[in-house]
Amino acid sequence: MSDRQEQISQVVVTAEQMRDIETRIFAAGMPVVALMEKVAGLIARRIQNLYPNLKQTQQFTPSSPSSFSSNLRVGILVGPGHNGGDALVVARELHFRGYEIWIYSPFSKLKELTSQHLQYAQSLGIPIYQEIEQLPNSNLLIDGLFGFGLERNLTDPIASAINQLNELSVPILSIDLPSGLHTDTGEVLGTAIRATHTFCLGLWKLAFLQDQALEYLGKVELIDFDIPLADVQAVLLNAPRIKRITPATALSTLPLPRPSVTHKYKEGHLLLICGSRRYAGGAILTSLGARGSGVGMLSVAVPESLKSLLVSHLPEALIVGCPETETGAIAQLQLPAKTNLSSFSAIACGPGLTTDASPVVQEVIESDVPLVLDADGLNILAQMGTIPTLQKRQAVTILTPHAGEFQRLFPHVADAKHDRVKAVREAAAQSGAVVLLKGARTAVANPQSEVWIVPESTPALARGGSGDVLTGLLGGLLAQGLTKQIPVEDIAATAAWWHSQAAILATQERTELGVDAFTLTQYLIKTLSNCY
Ligand SMILES: NC(=O)C1=CN([C@@H]2O[C@H](COP(=O)(O)OP(=O)(O)OC[C@H]3O[C@@H](n4cnc5c(N)ncnc54)[C@H](O)[C@@H]3O)[C@@H](O)[C@H]2O)[C@@H](O)CC1
Ligand SMILES: Nc1ncnc2c1ncn2[C@@H]1O[C@H](COP(=O)(O)OP(=O)(O)O)[C@@H](O)[C@H]1O
Ligand SMILES: [K+]
Secondary structure (H helix, E strand, O other): OOHHHHHHHHEEEOHHHHHHHHHHHHHOOOOHHHHHHHHHHHHHHHHHHHOOOOOEEOOOEOOEOOOOEEOOEEEEEEOOOHHHHHHHHHHHHHHHOOOEEEEEOOOOOOOHHHHHHHHHHHHOOOOEEOOHHHOOOOOEEEEEOOOOOOOOOOOOOHHHHHHHHHHOOOOEEEEOOOOOEOOOOOOEOOOOOOOOEEEEEOOEEHHHHOHHHHHHHOEEEEEOOOOOHHHHHHHHOOOOOEEEOOHHHHHHHOOOOOOOOOOHHHHOEEEEEOOOOOOHHHHHHHHHHHHHOOOOEEEEEEEHHHHHHHHHHOOOOEEEEEOEOOOOOEOOOOOOOOOOHHHOOEEEEOOOOOHHHHHHHHHHHHOOOOEEEOHHHHHHHHHHOOHHHHHHOOOOEEEOOOHHHHHHHOOOOOOOOOOHHHHHHHHHHHHOOEEEEOOOOOEEEOOOOOEEEOOOOOHHHOOOOHHHHHHHHHHHHHHHHHHOOOOHHHHHHHHHHHHHHHHHHHHHHHOOOOOOHHHHHHHHHHHHHHHO
C-alpha cells in the first residue's frame, strides 16, 4: 500500500465534509462530468470483475429440458441526484460490454447531468421503467437511488419500492451507500436497500463504522478515485479527527521491537484486580488476555480462595490473595510487603468482581496510577455516581463499557444506539476519561473529541468472556506503552484492533462458533506472528 493509500484508508468523513472536499476539487477546475465518468468507470470495472459476463449456459436437467445461453441481466436503480448519474454511467458501460441492462427510474425530476445520462441510455435502446411493477427479472441490481445527498426520510412510493426490491433474492451492489442510510449515523431513514456489496466512493463515510448500518452494507470496499490529500487535509484541519484503525497504525503502536537491554519492570508491571467466588473464570480470562500482551510483569489480585486456581493457570504471574467478603468478593486489597498501588505501571480492574467489591474500586480510583475500569468496575462507578470525580485523577483512566454498561454510566449522554460515535465522544468529554465503547465496531474517544474506530471484526466475539480478554490485553499494553510514551488513545485503539484481528483469524480457522474466550487468548500472539 502506498503512503497516500494508507493515509486515505485512515480517513473517515461526514456527508458535509465530503461535500466540502468535492467542492474544492470542482473549484480547482475538475469538471463534474469528468469526475462522474472516472468514478463510475472504476465501479463498472469492479462489477465486471465480480460478475463477469460470461455467456451463462444452463445445464440440461429433466426439470428444465431446454439448455440456453444468455447475458447477465442487470437492473439499474436510478435516483434523482448524482448517485443516479453514477449508476447511469455504469449502465451505459455494462451495456457496451454485452450485459443485458434495464433501468428503473422512478423520479420525474432529475439533476441535469443525471437527466442527460438517462436520455443517452434511452437513445441506446436500454429499456426504462418508472413503476416497480413493470420491472423484469435480473441476475443483479445496481443501487444508485441515493448517496450522501439523502437527508430526509424516504416515503412511498420509493420506500415501498425499496422494500419490494429487498425481497427479491438477487444480489444488490450499492453505489457509495445503500440507499436509505444516513451517511453519518448509519440510521435507516424510513427504509433502506440491503446491499450485498457496497462501493464507498473516495473516502470512508462515517456510516460504514456505525453498528446500526452493518446489516445493510454487506461486503464493503473503498473505490479510490484519487482525491488529493491536500483537499482532504484542508477540510479536516479543524474538525475533531475520526480515524479508522489500520494494521499499519496499530502495529506501529505495539511495543515492538523490544530494546535488547531491558528488564521485566521496564516492560511494564500490570496489576489486575478481578474475580470473585461467583466469577472465577473471568479472572483467568483477564489474566490470559494480559499474558497475550507480552507485559513484563503481571500481578493478579483475587479473593484468597481463588489463589491456587489462578496459580495453576498462570505460573508466571504473581497471584495476590486478598481477604474476601462473605459473598466471596475481594473485601480489600492486601498487596505484598513494600508494595503499594504506585508500584504498578497500570491497573486493570473489574471483570468478575461483583458489586460487593466497591471499596476496592474506590481505592483504585483515588490512586494516581493509570487505570482501566471494566465490567463491575464500571457498575460500581455508576452506583457511586462519581463520574465527574474521574476528571480529578492525576493519571489516565480508560473506561471500557459495552452498550448496557454505557447506558448505566452515562444516562444523560446521546442515545448510544442512535449514534455511537457521538455518544462515545460525549462520554469522554463528560468524564475526562478515554472511553472505549465495545460493540461490532468498537469506538474509542478521548476528551478532546478525537475518535478511533476498529473497522473490521467478527460476531464470533459476541460470547461471554470476550470482554474480559480485552481488559487484560489492554491493561498489559497500557503498562508497556506508558513506559514508552505511547499515547493512551492509540494504546486503547490498538488493543481493540488486536482483539478483533485475533477473533477474525480464529474464525477463519474455526468458524464463528469456534471462538470461545479461552480460544481467543490463544490467537493473540498468533495474529501478530502473521503480521511480522
Ligand atoms: N458529482 C460527481 O461527479 C460525483 C458524485 N458522486 C456521487 O454523487 C452522490 C451525491 O450526489 P447528490 O449530492 O446529487 O446526492 P444524491 O444522489 O445522494 O441524492 C440527492 C438527491 O435526492 C433528493 N432527495 C434527498 N432526499 C430525498 C428523499 N428523502 N426523497 C426523495 N428525494 C430525495 C435530493 O433532492 C437530490 O436530488 C454521491 O453519493 C456519489 O454517488 C461521487 O461519486 C463523486 C463524484
Ligand atoms: N457482533 C459483534 N461483532 C464484533 N464484536 C463483537 C460483537 N459483539 C460483541 N463483540 C465484542 O465482544 C466483546 C464483548 O465484551 P463484553 O460485552 O464485555 O463481554 P463479557 O463481559 O462477556 O466479556 C467486546 O470486545 C465487543 O466489542
Ligand atoms: K446508493
